[in-house]
Amino acid sequence: MSNFDCDLAMDLLPSYLEKKCGEETVRFIEEHIKNCPKCKAMLDAMAADIPMETSVEKKVFHINPVGKVILLVLGYFVFVLILLIIITYLFVHGVL
Numbered sequence: 038m039s040n041f042d043c044d045l046a047m048d049l050l051p052s053y054l055e056k057k058c059g060e061e062t063v064r065f066i067e068e069h070i071k072n073c074p075k076c077k078a079m080l081d082a083m084a085a086d087i088p089m090e091t092s093v094e095k096k097v098f099h100i101n102p103v104g105k106v107i108l109l110v111l112g113y114f115v116f117v118l119i120l121l122i123i124i125t126y127l128f129v130h131g132v133l
């Protein structure tokens with residue numbers, strides 16, 4: 038097993054445990070775990086940790102609205118920036 042596969046599996050384990058990942062991911066993890074004792078051990082450890090994970094998720098859920106607002110503002114900012122770039126481009130080329 039390559040290190041990349043292990044890194045990928047480790048990254049995907051949390052969503053695999055919460056069943057938030059797609060079919061392809063489930064197949065990849067299950068296939069990888071068959072051949073990789075290291076990641077299997079990691080999965081078992083994480084599975085045993087699930088009650089703690091859920092409480093962490095509840096905390097994240099409380100923070101989430103603020104994050105959503107920040108994302109919204111950021112998205113709006115990027116939108117305005119792109120609009121400004123387009124307008125500037127049009128001005129420079131004498132379209133407006």
Ligand SMILES: [Zn+2]
Nearest residue numbers: 043046073076
């Ligand atoms: Zn592995």
